[in-house]
């Protein structure tokens with residue numbers, strides 16, 4: 515699981531990457547590609563830490579990738595390092611221009627390049643498939659032959675593939691192509707210091723389903739550099755509940771259809787990242803493969819119920835809310851779980 519940061523040159527990608535991950539993205543020994551983990555902010559997790567006061571604390575994290583590439587080879591570098599990304603954060607320079615139209619134009623510039631890159635892949639593939647006799651096609655290839663013309667028309671109309679609402683098995687059949695525009699995308703408008711006065715997201719004419727966030731990356735970088743106590747005072751003075759970059763992390767995480775469950779105790783409180791819809795054994799595999807193979811039962815209490823019953827596992831148990839679930843249980847976001855297994 516990984517999120518690639520894309521955007522036109524000098525749009526503030528590395529500034530955003532640095533605030534989210536604490537890793538320096540720029541001039542990092544001339545590396546073309548820098549990876550860093552961002553902790554996913556979660557009030558439930560913070561509360562569990564308060565309750566258990568564990569020795570070790572491990573919040574959920576999501577990896578971001580920042581690319582340092584310029585010049586003719588930039589596109590190659592970007593393709594090499596981001597083709598495996600599960601989602602994109604598209605940063606748009608909204609600080610160095612006043613006119614909303616200009617900002618929309620910047621967004622479109624890269625969006626169109628990505629659409630064109632996908633269109634080239636589709637055309638090449640269709641060309642090759644047309645040279646193979648129909649009988650010689652593998653089932654997967656036949657599926658591609660049926661699917662690709664629809665994709666081509668969609669891309670030619672200037673629309674990204676993610677808007678096609680393809681079925682899961684179709685997405686799977688197309689996976690090897692690593693299409694840019696099939697990946698979910700979060701649009702981040704990097705505004706000037708006056709965020710409220712900045713361009714309305716509506717100006718970009720994106721579909722309502724497409725997440726978008728406005729942030730002033732430079733201002734947030736300055737805030738992030740302050741000592742923790744001053745940071746709180748500063749945010750309070752500005753009337754900001756939480757810096758916008760935390761929302762970027764949270765939204766990007768949710769965009770990947772991931773959720774968390776918690777394991778708790780005095781030694782460690784930890785959030786584990788799993789796909790939405792994962793069943794208990796699959797969730798257990800996040801901890802260790804053996805937990806999946808030797809899965810017996812999961813002892814589960816929902817986060818809210820846990821709090822309602824005094825914020826202790828004993829309290830939840832006494833109230834009959836600590837459930838024993840089997841291998842078909844679909845884990846819910848925020849479940850507190852301990853696994854029973856046999857290896």
Ligand SMILES: Nc1nc2c(ncn2[C@@H]2O[C@H](COP(=O)(O)OP(=O)(O)OP(=O)(O)O)[C@@H](O)[C@H]2O)c(=O)[nH]1
Nearest residue numbers: 522523524525526527528529609704705730731732
């Ligand atoms: N005024 C203003 N300047 C910003 C903001 N964010 C970034 N910048 C400036 O824009 C320049 C580029 O920022 P970076 O974060 O390096 O942008 P980038 O997209 O990583 O740039 P490349 O990797 O070279 O494409 C720097 O000089 C930043 O200080 C902002 O919110 N407001």
Ligand SMILES: [Mg+2]
Nearest residue numbers: 527528581582
């Ligand atoms: Mg950069």
